[in-house]
Each structure stands twice: as C-alpha cells, then as structure tokens.
Amino acid sequence: xxxxxxxxxxxxxxxxxxxxxxxxxxxxxxxxxxxxxxxxxxxxxxxxxxxxxxxxxxxxxxxxxxxxxxxxxxxxxxxxxxxxxxxxxxxxxxxxxxxxxxxxxxxxxxxxxxxxxxxxxxxxxxxxxxxxxxxxxxxxxxxxxxxxxxxxxxxxxxxxxxxxxxxxxxxxxxxxxxxxxxxxxxxxxxxxxxxxxxxxxxxxxxxxxxxxxxxxxxxxxxxxxxxxxxxxxxxxxxxxxxxxxxxxxxxxxxxxxxxxxxxxxxxxxxxxxxxxxxxxxxxxxxxxxxxxx
Amino acid sequence: xxxxxxxxxxxxxxxxxxxxxxxxxxxxxxxxxxxxxxxxxxxxxxxxxxxxxxxxxxxxxxxxxxxxxxxxxxxxxxxxxxxxxxxxxxxxxxxxxxxxxxxxxxxxxxxxxxxxxxxxxxxxxxxxxxxxxxxxxxxxxxxxxxxxxxxxxxxxxxxxxxxxxxxxxxxxxxxxxxxxxxxxxxxxxxxxxxxxxxxxxxxxxxxxxxxxxxxxxxxxxxxxxxxxxxxxxxxxxxxxxxxxxxxxxxxxxxxxxxxxxxxxxxxxxxxxxxxxxxxx
Amino acid sequence: xxxxxxxxxxxxxxxxxxxxxxxxxxxxxxxxxxxxxxxxxxxxxxxxxxxxxxxxxxxxxxxxxxxxxxxxxxxxxxxxxxxxxxxxxxxxxxxxxxxxxxxxxxxxxxxxxxxxxxxxxxxxxxxxxxxxxxxxxxxxxxxxxxxxxxxxxxxxxxxxxxxxxxxxxxxxxxxxxxxxxxxxxxxxxxxxxxxxxxxxxxxxxxxxxxxxxxxxxxxxxxxxxxxxxxxxxxxxxxxxxxxxxxxxxxxxxxxxxxxxxxxxxxxxxxxxxxxxxxxxxxxxxxxxxxxxxxxxxxxxxxxxxxxxxxxxxxxxxxxxxxxxxxxxxxxxxxxxxxxxxxxxxxxxxxxxxxxxxxxxxxxxxxx
Numbered sequence: 031x032x033x034x035x036x037x038x039x040x041x042x043x044x045x046x047x048x049x050x051x052x053x054x055x056x057x058x059x060x061x062x063x064x065x066x067x068x069x070x071x072x073x074x075x076x077x078x079x080x081x082x083x084x085x086x087x088x089x090x091x092x093x094x095x096x097x098x099x100x101x102x103x104x105x106x107x108x109x110x111x112x113x114x115x116x117x118x119x120x121x122x123x124x125x126x127x128x129x130x131x132x133x134x135x136x137x138x139x140x141x142x143x144x145x146x147x148x149x150x151x152x153x154x155x156x157x158x159x160x161x162x163x164x165x166x167x168x169x170x171x172x173x174x175x176x177x178x179x180x181x182x183x184x185x186x187x188x189x190x191x192x193x194x195x196x197x198x199x200x201x202x203x204x205x206x207x208x209x210x211x212x213x214x215x216x217x218x219x220x221x222x223x224x225x226x227x228x229x230x231x232x233x234x235x236x237x238x239x240x241x242x243x244x245x246x247x248x249x250x251x252x253x254x255x256x257x258x259x260x261x262x263x264x265x266x267x268x269x270x271x272x273x274x275x276x277x278x279x280x281x282x283x284x285x286x287x288x289x290x291x292x293x294x295x296x297x298x299x300x301x302x303x304x305x306x307x308x309x310x311x312x313x314x315x316x317x318x319x320x321x322x323x
Numbered sequence: 324x325x326x327x328x329x330x331x332x333x334x335x336x337x338x339x340x341x342x343x344x345x346x347x348x349x350x351x352x353x354x355x356x357x358x359x360x361x362x363x364x365x366x367x368x369x370x371x372x373x374x375x376x377x378x379x380x381x382x383x384x385x386x387x388x389x390x391x392x393x394x395x396x397x398x399x400x401x402x403x404x405x406x407x408x409x410x411x412x413x414x415x416x417x418x419x420x421x422x423x424x425x426x427x428x429x430x431x432x433x434x435x436x437x438x439x440x441x442x443x444x445x446x447x448x449x450x451x452x453x454x455x456x457x458x459x460x461x462x463x464x465x466x467x468x469x470x471x472x473x474x475x476x477x478x479x480x481x482x483x484x485x486x487x488x489x490x491x492x493x494x495x496x497x498x499x500x501x502x503x504x505x506x507x508x509x510x511x512x513x514x515x516x517x518x519x520x521x522x523x524x525x526x527x528x529x530x531x532x533x534x535x536x537x538x539x540x541x542x543x544x545x546x547x548x549x550x551x552x553x554x555x556x557x558x559x560x561x562x563x564x565x566x567x568x569x570x571x572x573x574x575x576x577x578x579x580x581x582x583x584x585x586x587x588x589x590x591x592x593x594x595x596x597x598x599x600x601x602x603x
Numbered sequence: 604x605x606x607x608x609x610x611x612x613x614x615x616x617x618x619x620x621x622x623x624x625x626x627x628x629x630x631x632x633x634x635x636x637x638x639x640x641x642x643x644x645x646x647x648x649x650x651x652x653x654x655x656x657x658x659x660x661x662x663x664x665x666x667x668x669x670x671x672x673x674x675x676x677x678x679x680x681x682x683x684x685x686x687x688x689x690x691x692x693x694x695x696x697x698x699x700x701x702x703x704x705x706x707x708x709x710x711x712x713x714x715x716x717x718x719x720x721x722x723x724x725x726x727x728x729x730x731x732x733x734x735x736x737x738x739x740x741x742x743x744x745x746x747x748x749x750x751x752x753x754x755x756x757x758x759x760x761x762x763x764x765x766x767x768x769x770x771x772x773x774x775x776x777x778x779x780x781x782x783x784x785x786x787x788x789x790x791x792x793x794x795x796x797x798x799x800x801x802x803x804x805x806x807x808x809x810x811x812x813x814x815x816x817x818x819x820x821x822x823x824x825x826x827x828x829x830x831x832x833x834x835x836x837x838x839x840x841x842x843x844x845x846x847x848x849x850x851x852x853x854x855x856x857x858x859x860x861x862x863x864x865x866x867x868x869x870x871x872x873x874x875x876x877x878x879x880x881x882x883x884x885x886x887x888x889x890x891x892x893x894x895x896x897x898x899x900x901x902x903x904x905x906x907x908x909x910x911x912x913x914x915x916x917x918x919x920x921x922x923x924x925x926x927x928x929x930x931x932x933x934x935x936x937x938x939x940x941x942x943x944x945x946x947x948x949x950x951x952x953x954x955x956x957x958x959x960x961x962x963x964x965x966x967x968x969x970x
Contacts, residue, residue, distance in 0.1 A: 043423055043424060044421045044422045044423035044424075044426075045421075045423050046421070048416070048417055048420055048421055049417055049421045049423055050417075051413045051414065051416055051417040052414055052417040052418065052429065054410055054413065054414070055410050055411070055413065055414030055417075055433075055473065055477065056414075056429065056432075058410060058469070058473065059432050059433060059436075059473075059474070062448065062466060062467075062469065062470050063432075063435065063436055063444060063448070063470055064432070065451070066444065066447045066448035066450070066451045067444050067447060067448075069447055069450070069451055070444070070446065070447025070448075070450070071447075073447065073450065117342060117346075120339050121339055121342065121343050123339075124336065124339050124340070124343075125343075132589075132590065134343075134347075135589070135590035135591055136585060136590050137347055137350070138347075138350075138590070139581070139585075139590040140350070140354070140578075140581075141350060141353075143527055143531060143577055143578070143581050144354075144531065144574060144577060144578075145531035145532075145533060145548060145577075146533065147533050147548050147551050147552045147555070148357070148548075148551065148570055148573060148574060149353060150555065151357060151551065151555045151566065151567065151570050152353035152354060152356055152357045152570070153353055154555070154558075155356040155357065155360055155563070155567075156349075156352050156353045156356045160367060160368035161356065162352050162356060162370075163349070163352070165370065192349070192350060192353065195346060200590065200591045203591060204591050210703060210705060212701045212702075212703050212705035213705045213706075213707060213708075215670075215672050215692070215699070215701070215705065216699065216701060216705040216706075216707075216763075216766075217707070217718070218671075218672065218691070218692040218693050219670055219671075219672070219692050219693070219695070219697055219698065219699040219767075219776075220693075220698075220718050220719035220722055220766070220767075220770065221693045221694075221696065221719055221722035221723055221770070222693055222718070222722050223691075223693050224332060226722065230718075231707060234709045235708065235709055249438070249440065252440065253440045253441060253442065253534075255442065255533075255534055256533055256534075256537075256552055259556065260552070260555050260556060272440075272442045272534075275442055275446055276442065276446070276538075279446045279449070279450065280449075280538070285446070285447075285450040288446045288450070289446055289447045289450065292442055292443045292444075292445075292446040292447065293443065295440055295442065295443050296439055296440055296443035296444075299440055299443075313709075
C-alpha cells in the first residue's frame with residue numbers, strides 16, 4: 031500500500047488537515063484536565079500518612095465532621111434548587127407573554143455576572159441585624175426584633191437564591207419560549223382551560239427542560255463555596271463539602287485527602303444528576319417547538 | 324397569547340408579579356447597600372449614612388494595592404480570553420467541519436470541564452500546577468482559568484460555524500483563494516460576530532471566576548474577585564466601607580464588559596449555552 | 604348529515620349551538636395599526652367560506668378573533684343570535700386547524716385527536732368510536748399510535764383536521780392549512796377538505812392567499828385587503844365580476860391598460876387606449892372623459908400576427924399545452940399579457956384584441 035492511498039483512506043474516515051486542527055485543543059485538555067484528574071484519582075489512593083489505598087475514604091466516611099458535609103451541602107443545595115425552580119416556572123410563564131423582556135432579563139443577569147463573592151459582600155450588610163431587610167420588616171411591624179440572617183444557614187440560602195433564581199429563570203424562560211404558541215392555542219380551541227393547558231400540554235413538554243434546569247441549578251448550588259464561608263457558619267451548619275476539600279488540600283496540605291474529598295463531591299453530584307435524568311427519561315423527550323415538517 | 328379573565332387568575336397574576344418584584348427589589352437593595360456604604364462616612368443602623376465621602380476609594384486603592392490588582396486582573400483575563408479564543412475557534416472549526424471516528428468522545432471531553440464541579444477537578448489540577456512550580460504564578464492562574472474557558476468557546480462556536488455554509492469556502496477555493504486568503508478574506512469575517520460574542524462572554528466569566536483562581540493565586544497574582552474575597556474574609560481588619568469601595572471597583576469593571584457584551588448577545592445566552600451543552 | 608343533528612347535545616359552559624355566524628363591525632388594532640377596520644358579514648350554517656387576500660390583509664386576524672385567540676377592539680360576533688365575542692376560546696367549541704398543524708408533540712395521534720373529547724368529558728367507547736371515525740375520515744386508522752413527529756407533513760395535517768372535527772364543532776376554522784405542503788399534496792388535500800366539509804356539515808371558514816384554492820373550495824369568497832372586505836361573492840361572481848381593481852388583480856386580470864372613457868351606455872363603456880377603442884363591462888360608475896383602466900385576463904387577450912388590435916412587440920412567449928402565452932409591449936411601454944394560437948416569434952409585431960364581453964373597465968384610482 032502506497033502513501034497516497036493511506037492518505038485518501040484517512041480522508042475517507044474524515045481525517046485530514048482540517049481534522050488535525052483539533053490537536054492543540056485536544057492536547058491541552060488531555061494535559062490540563064484528563065491528566066490532573068487521573069492524577070487526583072491516583073493521588074487520593076495514596077494516603078499521606080500511609081495505610082491502605084482506601085485510607086483517605088475510610089477516614090472521610092469514618093468522621094462525622096467530614097461525612098456530615100455531604101448532608102450539609104445537600105441540605106442547602108436541594109431546597110434552594112427546588113425553591114428556585116418553583117419560582118422560576120410561574121414567573122417565566124408570565125414573562126413569556128411580555129413584549130419587552132429584555133429589561134428584566136438584563137437585571138436578572140446582573141447577580142450571575144457579579145458572582146457569589148460580590149453578592150455575599152452585599153448580603154452581609156443588607157441582611158445584617160441593622161441592614162435594610164430587617165429594617166423594613168420591623169417598620170412594617172412584621173418583626174419586633176431583627177432576625178439573624180447572616181453567618182448561618184439562611185445567609186447562604188439567600189445568596190444561593192440571589193444568584194440561582196435568575197439562572198433557573200433564564201433557562202426556564204428559554205425553554206418556555208421554545209414551545210410553539212400555536213400548540214397552546216390549539217389546546218384552547220379544543221376546550222382546554224388555563225389549568226388544563228398547563229397540566230396536559232406545557233408541563234409534559236417542559237419536563238425534559240426542567241430536568242436539565244434542575245440539574246444545572248443544582249450543580250451550581252452544590253458547588254457553593256465562597257458564600258458558605260463568608261455568609262455562613264463555615265465551622266458549623268454550612269460547612270459544605272467544598273470547604274472540607276479546600277481545607278484538607280490547602281490548609282492541612284494533604285492534597286491526597288483533598289483529592290479524595292473532591293472526588294467524593296463529584297461522585298455525590300453525579301448520583302443526584304443521574305437520578306434526575308433517569309426520572310426525565312420517563313417523559314416525552316422530542317422537540318417541543320412544534321411538529322412542522 | 325391567551326389572556327385569562329376571572330378573579331382567580333387575576334390574583335395569581337398579582338402574586339407572581341409581586342414575587343418577581345420583591346426579588347428585583349431585594350437584588351437592587353443588595354447592590355445599593357454596597358454602593359452606598361462605599362461612599363458613607365459612618366452607617367450604623369439607620370436608613371442612610373450619616374455623611375458622604377469618597378475617601379474610602381483612595382484608602383482602598385492604596386490599602387489593597389488596587390492599581391496592581393486591577394492591572395494583574397486585566398493581564399490575566401485578557402490572556403485567558405485571547406488564548407481560549409485562538410484555541411477554541413481552531414478546535415471548534417475542526418469539530419464543526421469534520422466527522423471522524425470517536426468524535427463523540429472528543430466532544431464529551433470538551434464538555435466535562437463544564438459539567439464536573441470546579442473544585443472536583445480544581446483541587447487535583449492545582450496540586451499538579453504547584454508540583455510543576457506554577458502555583459502562584461501568572462501562567463498558573465492563566466492555565467487553570469483556560470480549563471473551563473476554552474471548552475466554553477468551543478461549544479459556543481461549533482453551532483455558529485456549522486451554520487456557515489461550507490460551500491462558501493468551496494466557492495472561494497474555486498475562485499482561486501489560497502489557504503491564507505481563504506482564512507483572512509472569507510472565514511475571518513464570517514466568524515467574527517460569533518467570536519466576538521464568545522470572547523466577551525469568556526471575558527465576563529473570567530472576571531467573575533473565583534474558585535479556580537483562588538486555588539492557585541499567589542500574593543502577586545490575585546485577581547479583583549479573589550482580593551475581594553480575602554478582604555471580606557478578613558473583615559474587621561479594614562473598614563467595611565473600604566471593602567465595599569473595592570467591591571464597587573470590581574462591579575464597575577465587570578459591568579463595563581457586561582454592557583459591551585450585551586450589545587452582541589442576548590442576556591439569556593449567558594446561561595443558555597449551558598443548556599445546549601447538556602442537551603447533547 | 605347525522606353529525607349535524609347531534610350538535611344539539613349541549614355540554615355545560617360550551618357553546619354547542621350552531622346557527623348563523625354574524626360578524627358585526629369587527630375591529631382589531633395593534634397599537635396604531637388597524638389589522639381589521641370593521642368587518643361585516645353573515646355566514647349561514649353549513650357554508651364553506653374562504654377568506655382570501657394577500658399577507659397582512661387581516662384575514663388571519665379575523666380568524667383568530669372568531670376563534671377567541673385575539674380579543675376584539677370593537678364590534679360583535681354572534682352565533683345563532685347569541686353574542687360569543689366575550690367567551691374564552693375554550694368555551695366556544697370551534698374546531699381549528701393551524702398553518703403549523705400545532706399537534707401536541709408528546710401525544711400519540713389517537714391522544715391528539717381525542718384531546719378535545721377528553722376536555723368535554725367524553726370517555727370510553729363513545730370517545731373511542733368517535734376517534735376511530737375521525738381517523739377513518741382522514742384515512743389514518745393505521746397511524747393511530749404514532750407520535751406526530753413520525754408522520755409526514757400531509758399526514759400531520761390530516762391529524763390536525765381529524766382533531767378539529769372530532770368534537771363536532773358548529774364551525775371549523777382553517778388557517779392556511781395547506782401552505783406547508785408540496786404542490787401535488789396540496790391538490791389532493793384540497794379535494795379531501797371539501798369532501799370532509801360536505802360530510803360533517805359544519806360551517807367552514809378557510810383562510811388562504813391562494814385564489815385557486817378559494818375558487819375551487821368555497822361556496823362564497825370574502826376578498827380582503829388592508830383590513831377591509833373588498834368583495835363577498837360566489838366563486839363565479841368573483842371570477843367574472845370583480846368589483847374593483849384590487850379584487851380583479853387577485854382574480855387573475857393581469858393586463859391593465861390605462862386609457863380614457865369615450866362613451867358609457869348602460870352597463871358598458873368604451874375606452875380609448877393608445878388610439879384604439881375597446882368596449883368592456885363597466886364595473887364602477889364611469890363618466891365620459893374620465894381616466895380608467897381596462898383589465899383583462901391573458902387568456903382573453905388574443906394576439907395575432909395581423910391586425911386589427913393594439914400594436915405591440917412580443918417580448919417573450921412560451922408554449923403551454925393548447926396555446927401560447929406571452930408578454931408584449933406597446934410603443935408607449937404598456938405591458939400586455941396575451942394568448943396566441945400561433946407561435947409568434949420574439950421581437951415580432953403582434954396585434955392584440957380583447958375577447959368580446961371579457962374586458963372589464965374600472966376607475967383609475969392612481970390617476
């Protein structure tokens with residue numbers, strides 16, 4: 031077999047000069063993502079203080095101060111995600127009817143862009159015992175003494191709401207607007223009232239999108255780190271798993287343990303995401319934009 | 324566009340707008356207190372501060388060495404943007420134009436950094452960077468930031484390149500364009516709008532990227548957001564107004580680029596790219 | 604005609620009554636733009652009405668107003684003497700077929716067709732039988748368990764029709780239902796739609812921009828333009844006697860020759876065009892000396908190589924089966940679409956004369 035035939039055989043497989051443009055990017059990902067990740071997996075199996083290969087994991091799951099972080103993280107991330115979605119869906123349904131959505135979407139993109147550190151800084155003042163939030167509630171007579179909303183669970187919850195709701199909302203809005211309005215009109219002319227249209231048409235069409243929105247919102251809330259430290263009680267109820275991983279790796283200089291906790295973190299997240307996506311597969315998954323040929 | 328009548332639906336509509344309004348109000352409050360406090364002489368337990376001053380900005384500028392921090396931030400963010408742009412467009416072009424065995428695996432490879440929690444790969448990656456002596460250095464921070472930014476560009480650009488008809492390139496070849504002039508005169512102008520949008524999004528994201536930068540940044544390579552974190556973390560050491568002044572500086576730099584980005588992209592695009600990624 | 608009798612069965616809250624549909628001064632504006640500027644028409648039960656007009660003429664707006672998908676900004680809609688324009692779309696009980704089909708993508712064909720029945724609380728064997736009958740009517744019995752995405756465009760449109768008629772609506776509304784289909788399928792479906800209409804006996808209101816479709820389907824055609832009704836009439840009336848140039852234009856009177864009225868006698872008038880005089884039916888009141896337009900279809904303007912007639916030069920000509928059709932230009936620059944029985948060559952001289960009684964004369968609105 032001569033060289034030209036090899037070249038043309040490769041080209042027939044879709045491999046030619048253009049395909050080679052892939053190489054720099056591929057090398058980059060292999061070197062800076064796959065290699066470190068594999069390194070992390072192996073590193074986690076070589077405990078700093080010796081012992082069995084699973085010693086790091088045994089240590090993590092043997093210490094309530096450590097394994098408790100999983101529950102603490104889920105206890106934050108799951109309720110916040112549910113609240114975010116529960117708010118996002120009805121509001122997106124209203125906003126879909128608006129002609130000028132851009133102002134609202136621009137306002138809502140602000141907290142996402144500014145990020146958790148800025149929001150945490152603002153919330154420390156805003157939710158503080160003498161902040162505007164308590165001030166207004168006391169003025170309205172709802173409260174008699176200020177609520178403690180910072181340096182505890184609720185501070186972190188609030189920060190995840192401020193950054194997470196806009197994210198869930200914008201995603202949901204894009205799904206809702208993707209449904210052909212004629213489908214709703216068709217249901218209406220066939221006698222379906224507003225509630226029936228929502229239950230029988232929109233909801234089934236939206237479930238796949240909502241599952242993805244739930245997963246992505248959950249992933250963000252689950253990875254909570256700076257606001258859990260700044261707004262929460264990082265030694266107590268908001269000691270989330272990312273804090274545990276960070277402390278092991280960079281405060282106790284045990285990168286082996288740090289990698290182990292980081293991998294546990296990824297594993298738990300994966301379990302939740304897979305569960306949600308498995309639930310989703312029970313529903314219709316095709317296009318929702320209409321059936322136009 | 325069916326509008327419902329009736330009391331129940333009116334109440335429901337009112338409730339929805341009320342909740343949305345409350346959210347926006349609280350959000351505005353959070354941003355406003357930062358701005359107000361940064362100009363306050365003293366603000367304790369009242370609606371508004373006792374007096375106004377701009378001195379915290381001068382304080383913050385010197386205390387936190389903001390001129391250095393801002394300079395470093397821009398150096399890092401622009402380097403990340405340009406490198407992820409170059410690398411991303413080239414990779415996206417190959418993936419959009421060719422089908423080859425194993426393409427799905429390659430695409431999945433580029434998706435992973437966007438799906439796996441940052442700290443899960445960040446901690447091992449930071450460990451590796453420290454072992455190579457890159458921890459705390461400029462290039463260490465750039466490299467760790469490239470890991471999510473570059474695949475982001477790839478995923479934004481693939482659909483954009485796919486919608487450019489490959490026959491345009493074929494036509495240019497027929498009319499005698501060489502590879503260089505094909506790239507400069509045909510591809511680049513066609514790709515520019517998509518590249519601009521993708522790069523602006525990367526820029527905004529890189530400015531706000533806390534976790535990864537935090538893991539490898541050293542004293543001389545802190546970006547604004549990491550400095551802000553340390554300042555808030557150690558609050559009590561410095562005046563709160565001074566910290567908020569830095570927060571405003573951070574906000575202004577971020578919003579400046581956000582406003583520019585919004586000229587080219589829809590606000591929903593900032594999050595919906597993530598939706599398309601996971602739709603694979 | 605059984606279906607008609609069963610319309611009497613009233614379901615709570617839903618208008619099941621058939622009867623005359625009256626649109627009275629129907630108005631709809633979007634901001635400053637008047638999409639419907641006062642529409643008056645009465646539609647008899649069982650009629651097949653086509654709303655015909657160019658895009659943006661208000662025909663789809665009118666249909667959406669009748670369906671209740673758009674609120675009126677003025678006027679009334681009455682069905683059998685009862686006002687229905689305040690009713691929500693789900694309370695009107697009309698069947699509607701959408702241009703994009705608007706099938707529910709997550710439901711099987713059977714579920715799609717049964718949706719309206721389920722909403723009315725019709726279940727069990729009764730529902731099954733009606734779904735089966737509706738699917739039989741559109742010849743889709745074998746596809747009942749497929750999802751809409753698995754069907755071709757023509758099949759999807761059939762499902763949409765079955766879904767609309769299964770609820771035995773007093774009125775079926777169709778919004779350009781054939782515009783997404785290819786030419787051959789369009790002709791087939793056209794015949795089917797009329798056959799289904801005749802079978803179920805509902806009133807049908809059919810929106811289209813295709814005059815062939817309107818002419819071949821409808822009992823009466825409503826020609827609309829810029830939110831106004833231009834003319835209402837049977838296909839023959841519209842085809843033979845358009846009331847103004849707008850309608851004539853839509854009915855295929857392609858050639859227009861501007862001239863001056865030289866005499867008016869009864870319903871006829873004589874017009875002078877480029878020095879030649881022609882007689883034609885006066886469609887509007889005309890006065891001697893007024894500028895006017897002679898309008899004629901290509902097939903009624905016959906060209907030959909010898910006179911008499913309007914002298915012109917052949918610009919293009921093509922063979923279409925029985926005869927030749929072409930375009931000629933006069934020395935003054937007027938463009939005339941003509942028919943010829945002989946193959947005139949391009950660039951040659953031709954003499955065109957309108958077939959007697961076929962030319963129409965309108966006022967020249969531009970003048």
